[in-house]
Amino acid sequence: MKIHYFAIAVALSFLALLSGCKKTEVKEEPSLKSALEGKFLMGVAVNDLQASGVDTAGVRLINEQFNSVVAENCMKSEVIHPEEDRYDFTKADRFVALGEKQHAFIVGHTLIWHSQLAPWFCVDKNGKNVSREVLIKRMRDHIYTVFARYKGRIKGWDVVNEAFEDDGSYRKTKFYDILGKDYIPLAFQFAHEADPDAELYYNDFSMAHKAKREAVVRLVGELKAKGLRIDGVGMQTHLQMDFPPVKDYEESLLAFANAGVKVMITEMDLTILPTPDRNIGANVGRNFAYSKEMNPYPDALPDSVAAAWTARMEAFFNLFLKHSDKISRVTMWGVADSDSWRNDWPVRGRTDYPLLFDRQHHPKPIVAAIIKAASENK
Ligand code: G3I
Numbered sequence: 220m221k222i223h224y225f226a227i228a229v230a231l232s233f234l235a236l237l238s239g240c241k242k243t244e245v246k247e248e249p250s251l252k253s254a255l256e257g258k259f260l261m262g263v264a265v266n267d268l269q270a271s272g273v274d275t276a277g278v279r280l281i282n283e284q285f286n287s288v289v290a291e292n293c294m295k296s297e298v299i300h301p302e303e304d305r306y307d308f309t310k311a312d313r314f315v316a317l318g319e320k321q322h323a324f325i326v327g328h329t330l331i332w333h334s335q336l337a338p339w340f341c342v343d344k345n346g347k348n349v350s351r352e353v354l355i356k357r358m359r360d361h362i363y364t365v366f367a368r369y370k371g372r373i374k375g376w377d378v379v380n381e382a383f384e385d386d387g388s389y390r391k392t393k394f395y396d397i398l399g400k401d402y403i404p405l406a407f408q409f410a411h412e413a414d415p416d417a418e419l420y421y422n423d424f425s426m427a428h429k430a431k432r433e434a435v436v437r438l439v440g441e442l443k444a445k446g447l448r449i450d451g452v453g454m455q456t457h458l459q460m461d462f463p464p465v466k467d468y469e470e471s472l473l474a475f476a477n478a479g480v481k482v483m484i485t486e487m488d489l490t491i492l493p494t495p496d497r498n499i500g501a502n503v504g505r506n507f508a509y510s511k512e513m514n515p516y517p518d519a520l521p522d523s524v525a526a527a528w529t530a531r532m533e534a535f536f537n538l539f540l541k542h543s544d545k546i547s548r549v550t551m552w553g554v555a556d557s558d559s560w561r562n563d564w565p566v567r568g569r570t571d572y573p574l575l576f577d578r579q580h581h582p583k584p585i586v587a588a589i590i591k592a593a594s595e596n597k
Pocket of ligand 1: 291292334335380424455486501503560
């Protein structure tokens with residue numbers, strides 16, 4: 220009899236154990252990429268520590284939460300093509316390998332940009348601007364060589380980055396000095412010749428400005444009129460708490476979609492810190508001195524401030540869901556808060572909280588809010 224009771228007890232504990240296991244299986248959290256499937260790709264910028272596998276927590280999040288990756292720095296010309304006769308693909312190769320391992324849609328950033336430009340690119344040995352012919356040849360060689368290495372593996376490229384000022388005029392870069400506005404169609408032409416299957420994008424910041432919006436719409440029209448390929452416009456989305464207004468941003472999103480290209484929300488982050496100049500965009504040339512007042516949350520965010528941050532981020536994601544038929548990708552500019560360039564710009568050495576995952580790589584409340592909003596937006 221005693222043995223009988225014992226057998227029943229063992230059987231019951233075994234069943235309890237089994238049902239416990241079942242519960243853990245069912246409780247698997249949905250990820251951002253699965254919740255947003257069918258709406259738009261969920262992308263993230265990858266840095267060298269992640270591409271090289273050193274930041275294991277970051278790599279885990281990239282794998283679990285995102286289905287598109289973009290190179291944060293390793294494909295800029297100063298890194299990938301430091302001297303005219305020397306390319307260095309070490310970091311870029313690692314980035315592409317990570318994207319392939321994770322079956323992500325890989326985006327290259329960026330081919331022609333005035334910033335983080337290889338110092339030799341536009342000048343001769345005496346530092347004087349090269350001729351029109353020389354610069355065109357250098358652009359062609361650069362684009363052909365980088366494309367040849369990643370043909371068929373990188374699916375889309377930011378071909379030209381940040382060519383306009385906020386007032387819609389052309390940014391007076393070395394490319395513009397030497398080639399005038401022709402450098403943009405030339406870059407798109409060379410990119411298409413080098414890989415006819417790659418998607419080609421124009422990418423810029425502060426796109427909510429009316430004048431900039433109109434300039435970019437004009438550019439898309441001009442490229443199309445020349446018969447050139449342009450697939451998308453990337454709206455860099457480096458947000459502040461009070462700027463830009465969602466409404467202005469939405470107008471730009473609609474204007475780009477109406478111009479007949481895909482809209483990509485690129486480089487998204489939301490600073491909570493005071494900004495010396497409201498209209499600073501992402502102009503890395505501008506910097507301000509550190510002071511304690513400019514770094515108000517060195518240890519943690521007060522709850523009310525964190526709630527305001529979540530609400531603003533949520534407003535933008537609700538907008539993206541509303542227009543998901545026009546948006547092909549939303550890309551965060553970094554995985555976790557500690558990775559963000561915002562901690563050092565426009566003031567060095569601050570503690571900012573601009574991304575979806577905190578410094579311990581835990582999801583912030585915004586992650587569950589996005590997943591919920593996506594599931595309600597069927
Ligand atoms: O690689 C050097 C390293 O060797 C050195 O030890 C270290 C010391 O500061 O600097 C490292 O370079 C830094 C680089 O990021 C890599 O971390 C540069 O100083 C720093 O200026 C650079 O900042 C990048 C910035 O572009 C430069 O333009 C940011 O990480 C990157 O997030 C940011 O990204 C740009 C987009 O490409 C275009 N749109 C605006 C966006 C934000 O500025």
